[in-house]
Amino acid sequence: MNQTSLHQSDEANENMEEFKQLFDEHKKHVFAMALSILRDFELSEDVLQEVYIKLFQHMKHNEILNVKTWLIRVSRNKALDLYRKKKREITGFDNNYFERVPYISNDPLDKIVLSKYLELLDSAERQIIILKDISGMKHREIAKIIETPLGTVLWKYSIALKKLRKGLESKEEN
Amino acid sequence: MEKEKILKHLDDGIEKQVPDVWDEINNQIHKTKELGNYKELVMPSKVSALNKKRTLYKRFSIAAAICLIVFSTIIFTPALAAIQEAYDKIFSSKHIDDTGVRTAINLGRGQELDQTFYDKKHDITVNFEMVMTDDKETKLLLTYQSEKTDLKNYYLDIFEGDTSVNLIVGNEKKKTLGYVGWGSRYYDSKENKVAEALSFESIKEYEGQDIRLEIENLTIYDENEAGNVQTIWPLSFKLDQSAISERETVEVNKEFTFEGETYTIKQVEFSAMETRVVVATPPPDTPPGLGKDGLPGRVMSKLEHQFLNARKIDKEYGYIVDEKKSGVFLKSAGEKVDPIFSKGEVEGAANEYIMFFAPVKDRQDCILLVGDDIKIPLTK
Numbered sequence: 001m002n003q004t005s006l007h008q009s010d011e012a013n014e015n016m017e018e019f020k021q022l023f024d025e026h027k028k029h030v031f032a033m034a035l036s037i038l039r040d041f042e043l044s045e046d047v048l049q050e051v052y053i054k055l056f057q058h059m060k061h062n063e064i065l066n067v068k069t070w071l072i073r074v075s076r077n078k079a080l081d082l083y084r085k086k087k088r089e090i091t092g093f094d095n096n097y098f099e100r101v102p103y104i105s106n107d108p109l110d111k112i113v114l115s116k117y118l119e120l121l122d123s124a125e126r127q128i129i130i131l132k133d134i135s136g137m138k139h140r141e142i143a144k145i146i147e148t149p150l151g152t153v154l155w156k157y158s159i160a161l162k163k164l165r166k167g168l169e170s171k172e173e174n
Numbered sequence: 175m176e177k178e179k180i181l182k183h184l185d186d187g188i189e190k191q192v193p194d195v196w197d198e199i200n201n202q203i204h205k206t207k208e209l210g211n212y213k214e215l216v217m218p219s220k221v222s223a224l225n226k227k228r229t230l231y232k233r234f235s236i237a238a239a240i241c242l243i244v245f246s247t248i249i250f251t252p253a254l255a256a257i258q259e260a261y262d263k264i265f266s267s268k269h270i271d272d273t274g275v276r277t278a279i280n281l282g283r284g285q286e287l288d289q290t291f292y293d294k295k296h297d298i299t300v301n302f303e304m305v306m307t308d309d310k311e312t313k314l315l316l317t318y319q320s321e322k323t324d325l326k327n328y329y330l331d332i333f334e335g336d337t338s339v340n341l342i343v344g345n346e347k348k349k350t351l352g353y354v355g356w357g358s359r360y361y362d363s364k365e366n367k368v369a370e371a372l373s374f375e376s377i378k379e380y381e382g383q384d385i386r387l388e389i390e391n392l393t394i395y396d397e398n399e400a401g402n403v404q405t406i407w408p409l410s411f412k413l414d415q416s417a418i419s420e421r422e423t424v425e426v427n428k429e430f431t432f433e434g435e436t437y438t439i440k441q442v443e444f445s446a447m448e449t450r451v452v453v454a455t456p457p458p459d460t461p462p463g464l465g466k467d468g469l470p471g472r473v474m475s476k477l478e479h480q481f482l483n484a485r486k487i488d489k490e491y492g493y494i495v496d497e498k499k500s501g502v503f504l505k506s507a508g509e510k511v512d513p514i515f516s517k518g519e520v521e522g523a524a525n526e527y528i529m530f531f532a533p534v535k536d537r538q539d540c541i542l543l544v545g546d547d548i549k550i551p552l553t554k
Contacts, residue, residue: 041191041193045193045195048192103190105191111187112183133184134188168180
């Protein structure tokens with residue numbers, strides 16, 4: 001191996017390290033965004049992979065100013081496309097469907113909250129909760145991403161939290 | 175539970191659910207680097223992996239079917255006819271998730287069409303295979319194939335897509351035929367060929383007449399776009415008596431109670447393509463709220479929940495029965511009769527629920543099974 005190829009190899013390794021760092025930092029946001037639309041873990045995993053491959057390709061030729069927002073936007077678009085394609089498979093779930101989904105967390109409260117989140121909220125409400133409370137975005141940023149007026153975002157966020165709390169309270173009572 | 179606590183559990187729950195797919199992504203990037211072609215970088219999908227299994231299975235099953243037919247009929251049947259027969263078998267295979275279609279074909283129902291139309295603009299060869307109709311629905315079975323156009327994402331979706339089926343008699347367009355359920359589709363990636371069982375309203379009243387059906391537009395469900403292909407696929411034929419089957423309606427009027435709710439089985443309808451059980455449901459305890467469209471929503475009865483409890487979405491075979499689950503079934507001539515879940519969107523009148531099952535063997539011996547304990551003979 002000559003010096004030039006060694007240099008190229010080092011550079012490539014550094015790039016992959018940086019890419020891996022981006023993966024570790026943002027994979028939850030990408031996955032959660034997809035899950036909020038698809039309500040299907042396997043399909044969301046597909047989106048996660050596709051989005052990072054796209055990021056890798058995109059970064060070779062372009063500079064991305066805000067990687068997190070870029071990833072969330074691409075994840076949302078991919079998930080919406082997939083939803084349109086697969087909606088017959090991933091809609092019309094029966095009543096207890098989300099209670100039966102195999103959750104990985106061992107904490108029963110994690111499972112209950114996640115199942116109620118998937119079951120009770122509509123698509124826009126789920127997206128807003130994820131963007132606000134999982135990805136830490138401001139309401140104004142969320143309004144831009146989901147192309148919805150700010151007032152509607154605020155209102156839906158409040159409704160979503162109420163729905164979730166009410167659903168969990170009734171679960172506790174049972 | 176406090177807001178902060180709820181959100182913490184949601185965050186933790188999602189965090190643990192995030193799959194570690196770094197190795198897959200990394201491998202794929204390296205593989206593609208070796209090939210020196212970044213533009214072709216495509217991740218193998220987890221769901222696609224299941225589809226690949228389906229394709230593989232399908233390849234084997236088609237190959238096996240063709241080999242078997244060629245082997246057993248080589249003396250009697252020309253090879254092309256044998257291959258066609260293998261394709262006919264698709265409509266009676268599990269890949270068509272409508273037990274009604276499968277049963278009707280196995281019983282030799284329907285009018286053979288065997289007409290071919292070539293859509294030159296899109297290089298699609300359409301073969302209309304069979305039609306069957308009764309008082310409430312029509313099934314049109316067709317395949318379409320192309321050498322140049324990738325048909326993977328092409329659908330004839332008259333339920334919610336851009337596709338419609340028009341009925342023309344003489345020079346007059348009579349109507350656009352409404353959907354009855356979703357229909358059923360199977361894509362054979364090796365052959366780039368689609369088999370579809372379209373399901374739309376009855377054309378029985380045109381028995382003995384020369385009619386023309388025009389399938390207008392294809393629906394595309396692509397990962398990058400949802401769109402359509404503008405085209406017309408025409409089919410002209412005389413609706414023969416062999417396409418027609420009679421629908422027998424039996425007034426049942428029997429009450430039963432399930433989980434504290436009282437239902438009345440109003441009637442059962444027997445046909446060559448399905449068995450419908452029409453049930454009057456109790457009014458909901460609380461009035462339904464308004465849906466997104468501003469119209470009143472619908473509250474599912476406990477019976478409807480029980481019916482859907484046995485529904486399983488299988489990535490290989492579509493909507494199928496989960497044999498481990500309790501549900502609602504029919505039993506006829508000693509055999510269990512499965513629901514047809516693809517007709518879930520066919521709604522009854524107010525406070526009425528329609529359950530769809532495959533055709534039964536013996537209409538005099540037909541029992542509705544609700545859960546493990548309720549058995550009601552579907553007789554007068």
